[in-house]
Amino acid sequence: MAALVSTAAPRGRHSEVFWTRVFLFGASCVAGLIIARRRKLRRFHLHILNAKSADCGRLFGLDIGGTLAKMVYFQSADGAAAAQRRQMERQLNRSDPLTASERRRVEGSLPLIDDFVMSLHATDEAQREERLQMFVPELGGTIHFINFPTAKMDEITDFVRRRFFHRYIKKIACTGGGAFK
Numbered sequence: 001m002a003a004l005v006s007t008a009a010p011r012g013r014h015s016e017v018f019w020t021r022v023f024l025f026g027a028s029c030v031a032g033l034i035i036a037r038r039r040k041l042r043r044f045h046l047h048i049l050n051a052k053s054a055d056c057g058r059l060f061g062l063d064i065g066g067t068l069a070k071m072v073y074f075q076s077a078d079g080a081a082a083a084q085r086r087q088m089e090r091q092l093n094r095s096d097p098l099t100a101s102e103r104r105r106v107e108g109s110l111p112l113i114d115d116f117v118m119s120l121h122a123t124d125e126a127q128r129e130e131r132l133q134m135f136v137p138e139l140g141g142t143i144h145f146i147n148f149p150t151a152k153m154d155e156i157t158d159f160v161r162r163r164f165f166h167r168y169i170k171k172i173a174c175t176g177g178g179a180f181k
Contacts, residue, residue, distance in 0.1 A: 056113070056169050057169040057170050057171045057172040057173075059073060059074045059075075060072065060073055060074075060169075060172045060173070061172070061173045061174075061175075062172055062173070062174040062175070062176075063174075063175050063176040064150060064153070064174065064175075064176040064177070065150060065176050065177060066150065066177060067149065067150055067151075068147055068148070068149060068150060069147065069148055069149070069150045069153060069156075069176075070145065070146070070147045071145075071146040071147070071148075072143060072144070072145055072146075073113075073117050073143070073144045073145075073146060074139065074141055074142070074143055074144075075114055075117065075141050075142045075143075075144060076140060076141040077135070077140050077141045077142065113165055116163070116165075117144055117146065125148060125149070125152060125155075126146055126147070126148035126152075126156065127146065127147055127148065128144055128145070128146050129144075129145040129146070129147065132145045133145065
């Protein structure tokens with residue numbers, strides 16, 4: 001009887017070691033998949049926000065108040081996208097025009113943002129204050145003022161996400177009581 005107990009104990013340990021190894025293998029596979037996913041996402045975001053693409057966030061300013069959020073948007077007179085394209089051509093020391101894919105990478109969603117901002121009217125949920133917009137010759141463009149209810153912030157961010165406006169924005173200057181949210 002003692003012999004049976006002594007032989008059963010090593011098998012139990014062997015089984016424990018086996019299942020421990022299976023668990024460790026599975027855990028390392030899951031960790032590897034998580035790391036690979038993070039690397040893939042990081043490469044994707046670096047592709048979007050690399051040195052060659054400009055940060056469009058510098059064209060915006062946001063003040064989030066208790067009831068109303070106000071946004072300032074600078075629109076270059078010759079088109080910020082065209083200015084960025086020329087800047088990239090200078091950086092690359094190229095005299096030939098950019099290819100279509102390079103142009104999309106540089107311009108990003110600026111033409112879409114310009115079109116959207118210009119389409120806003122006083123009757124929309126987000127309103128562009130046409131009477132407040134001003135052309136600033138020193139900056140070479142027009143400053144637009146947009147406001148919308150702070151309660152609609154989630155809807156506005158979903159709209160921005162759906163239109164992919166956020167892809168070429170690293171950060172936006174933001175102030176106000178709701179800015180930390």
